[in-house]
Amino acid sequence: MELPIIGDIIRLSRDPKDSLRLSRSNLEFWVNLLIISWAVAFAIWQGVGFAITVGTVFAIWAILSVSLNLVVGFTGLLSVAHIGFFGIGAYAMAILTSDAAYEQLRTEAIPTLGWPFFAALPVSVGVAGLVAVVVGIAFNRFRDDIYVLVSFGFAVIAFNVFLNWRSLTRGAFGIHEIERPAIGGWVFDGELEFLALVLVSLAVVILIAWFLMTSSFGRVLTAIREDEQATEVFGYQVTHYKLAIWVISAMMAGLAGGLFGSWTTFVDPNSFVLMESILLVSIVILGGLATIWGSLLGAMAFVLLEEGMRFLPFLPSEFVGQGRQVVLGILLVVLMLFRPQGLVGRYKL
Amino acid sequence: MRALSKKWVALLGVLPALALVAFACGGEGEEGETFKIGVMESLTGPGETYGTVAVQAKQMAVDEINAGGGINGRMLELIIEDSKCNAQDAITAYNKLTDVDDVKIILGTSCSGAMLGAAPLAEEEGVILFSGLATNPDIANAGDYIFRTSLSDALLGVDTGNVLWADGIRNLVTITEATDYAEGVRRTTVEQFQKRGGQVVGEERYPSDTTDFRTQLTKLFNENPDALHVAAQAEFAGGTIIKQARELGYDGPIYGEVVAIGTTALEVAGEAATGTKAIITDLDPANAKGQEVLTNFRNRYDYVTLPWYLGSAYDNVYIAAECLKQTDDDQDADGFRDCLYGITWSGAIGDDYSFDQDGEVVGLANVVVEVLPLAERTQDNQGYRVLGSAPAE
Structure with a gap:
């Protein structure tokens, strides 16, 4: 896996004078250093408690961005459907593990299944994968701009299913009392334990993504991105490759969804709106296409920007929320103006 | 490219600088001198109208209280966070308020989804979540530290x-x-x-x-x-x-x-x-306090919308101030909770209302x-x- 910052730091420690001179023109080195320093400073400054929360949000977004980069960056299929698979994973976890006595509440009732977390998590991943197979077979017929449009359609359909299939999802009321992970009598109810679990999941996702992208399979995907028809001419079943990476990516999003549902212990359709999908694509582009490290960096930069906005001191209290959104938007526009290929990316969209 | 790089690095350098400014501004030795209350409202996203009105009404109430000398001689300070009407942002806002700002009393939220997202954490950690706007019936079952002045749907x-x-x-x-x-x-x-x-x-x-x-x-x-x-x-x-x-x-x-x-x-x-x-739920025209709040709000912000909800948010601050007056400690969530269970309040949204064993408001009517x-x-x-x-x- 490419970790440019580590290589730079090793060079710097071996030959500080020479490396520093080289690094002056190495933009990526400084970007990496800045974001990581910013993350460390943020954690120290805000204390462990909030850093754990921000770390959990980062890890969930990082799983999503790494998985989406497999499709958008490595394979060249611009999809905004990812939030749908994220939602499917979250809802699968919610429906299977929620133990609220809904019949006692005065709102929509759904069956209470009471599965344990670790039994439900593979199902979250599997259901997202199954839906991806069905959707992917249809999507394989499309490419380029039309692909964006149909993926947009899927995100809208998924949201509406979450909102309107009330006998299963409780519609707008959402599902609460979702199970936290437990092994024997040890419940991951602390934020630190949960962060550890999410980071382990992220590590697994990174390893799978790295393995895929450094294998011959990954090289075919890169070839598809560069020229799909030429790849076909060389005898590769392009549709199979595209379907496979689509399903793998969706399963990773399902994993993120399952973790998200358990972390929040409450899900409703508002968490899976199309806007979130667009933000996710922004993170992938911000970090850099076709780079796993870029996805991690993009997610880190985004979460730090958004959460960092909470500490801007000069906004009037009555307009604090709107002000943060405006500042965040401007920063993202400026980043894209100066760095359209993303923080550590090599390819433009 | 070299010049561009410098600009770029300078731009990113602004972020830590902003953080340092924030840090410097936040650490000017006011701790212990003010009562700190967290506010979580939907300042952006689908519930933005409700959240903005609620924050403005709360800020108006705080300014009035502070202008009148504060509570037991101490000023009241709101720390406002955007919960954006969804569970994830409600949880991060909640954790920021409780972990970074060390707040034990939170007023909000305006969105039921956000409220139900943060309520399990508040209940587990013994933090007050007190809403003037959330109306989902499920909130009645959310826990012992969860209260609201809004009537259930x-x-x-x-x-x-x-x-x-x-x-x-x-x-x-x-x-x-x-x-x-x-x-x-x-x-x-x-x-x-x-x-x-x-x-x-x-x-x-x-x-x-x-x-x-x-x-x-x-x-x-x-x-x-x-x-x-x-x-x-x-x-x-x-x-x-x-x-x-x-x-x-x-x-x-x-x-x-x-x-x-x-x-x-x-x-x-x-x-x-x-x-x-x-x-x-409407502000009674015969209720002088309600009409006064409306007039003051219009004079301050040059508009009025959702009058009952702004009155409810306004009352929340005064109820919180009364409970802080009794406990004299913004870290005493249990004392604050007991105060809410025992209080009977007359304010902008009605007279002699109180809270039942579920934290639901009693004494107000549609x-x-x-x-x-x-x-x-x-x-x-x-x-x-x-x-x-x-x-x-």
Whole structure:
């Protein structure tokens, strides 16, 4: 896996004078250093408690961005459907593990299944994968701009299913009392334990993504991105490759969804709106296409920007929320103006 | 490229600099001198209107309290966070308030989804979550530290069902926005209406971004209903439904809740809204405190919307101030909770109200209002007249 910052730091420690001179023109080195320093400073400054929360949000977004980069960056299929698979994973976890006595509440009732977390998590991943197979077979017929449009359609359909299939999802009321992970009598109810679990999941996702992208399979995907028809001419079943990476990516999003549902212990359709999908694509582009490290960096930069906005001191209290959104938007526009290929990316969209 | 790189690095360098400024501003030795209360509202996203009004009303109340000398000689300070109407942002906002700002009392949220997202954490950690706006019936079961001055949708639906029946409506059609608030109102309204003997002959739902309701309305009116019930979350949609219903030639009665007769809804619907009945929580014109709050709010912000909700948010701060006066400790959530259970309050939204064992408000009631003709609508009457209390079963 490419970790440019580590290589730079090793060079710097071996030959500080020479490396520093080289690094002056190495933009990526400084970007990496800045974001990581910013993350460390943020954690120290805000204390462990909030850093754990921000770390959990980062890890969930990082799983999503790494998985989406497999499709958008490595394979060249611009999809905004990812939030749908994220939602499917979250809802699968919610429906299977929620133990609220809904019949006692005065709102929509759904069956209470009471599965344990670790039994439900593979199902979250599997259901997202199954839906991806069905959707992917249809999507394989499309490419380029039309692909964006149909993926947009899927995100809208998924949201509406979450909102309107009330006998299963409780519609707008959402599902609460979702199970936290437990092994024997040890419940991951602390934020630190949960962060550890999410980071382990992220590590697994990174390893799978790295393995895929450094294998011959990954090289075919890169070839598809560069020229799909030429790849076909060389005898590769392009549709199979595209379907496979689509399903793998969706399963990773399902994993993120399952973790998200358990972390929040409450899900409703508002968490899976199309806007979130667009933000996710922004993170992938911000970090850099076709780079796993870029996805991690993009997610880190985004979460730090958004959460960092909470500490801007000069906004009037009555307009604090709107002000943060405006500042965040401007920063993202400026980043894209100066760095359209993303923080550590090599390819433009 | 080299020059560009410097600019780029300088730009990113601004971020830590901003952080340092924030750090410097936040650490000027005010700790221990002020009572700190967290506020979580939907300042952006779908509940932005409610959240903004709530924050403005709360800030106004805090400024009044501080201008009057504070609480036991100490100033009151709000730390405001955006919970954006969803669970994830509510949790990060909650954790920021409790972990970074060390807050034990949080006023909010304006969105039920955000409230239900943060409530399990608040309950587990013994942090007060006190809302003036969230209305989802599920919140009643959210825990011992969860309170609200807003009336549950369950009660609103019962009242609406009773009003429909009392007005002689027997065949009803409903059009409902697919949100927790609107769905909750529709469900309890229909339950109560059917319990009284009424029949629902048609029902339609629409997603929040819909602007054309003609097809759904035409389908509903083909059932020849006695009345149309509009359960909307967004005022624009509520007003548009009423307007398009009249454009389609429907001249029967229309019923709704607070959203359908909000300032924006009435502006959109215009004359078409005349005669629309709504079952709402309203600031009593005879309640001097409520009217004073409205006037002060209008003078300060140059507008008024959702008057009852802004009154509710305003009262929340004064109730919190009273409880802080008793506990004299903003870290004593248990004392604050016990204070809320024991308090009887008279403020902008009513007199002598209190909280039951579920943290639900007791002593406030809904009223029935009717929208006035366009020529008679003024800023003072909000465009409607109060007909009286909602009838009991």
